[in-house]
Amino acid sequence: MNSQQEYIKEYQGILARGDISCPQRDEHARKKDQRGRLKALLLERLRDYQGDVFRFMVSDIAVPFTNNQGDNYIRMTEVQQKISGCFRSIQGAEMFCLI
Incomplete structure (x- = not known):
């Protein structure tokens, strides 16, 4: 076995x-x-x-135990949306994502 x-x-x-x-x-x-x-x-x-x-x-040992990495990827975007509510333009959202 x-x-x-x-x-x-x-x-x-x-x-x-x-x-x-x-x-x-x-x-x-x-x-x-x-x-x-x-x-x-x-x-x-x-x-x-x-x-x-x-x-x-x-x-499948390649599957991670938690989704912490996925949460870390979107954390700053979520914080920005929480503070200001939204992006004012697509260009502003693209610039934020570049940072």
Whole structure:
């Protein structure tokens, strides 16, 4: 068994132990006056989005763990828009982007 399969097997074992200690909620077990959707527990999200969890760890190691770099690329533009509201012309926006 390769390391990727070992990680997946261990992850699924952790989720199984989580199911034992925290059983799934019954959708009908809500208070009488409670409306809307029940909040998803972390365990449910980890199970539902297992592919996303492993995307950066096992399947494609080129995918970064966070999007911090993308946030850094647009930060100054967002700050400028927050302060002045908008660019007054396309030329001003282009000059800002050159800087």
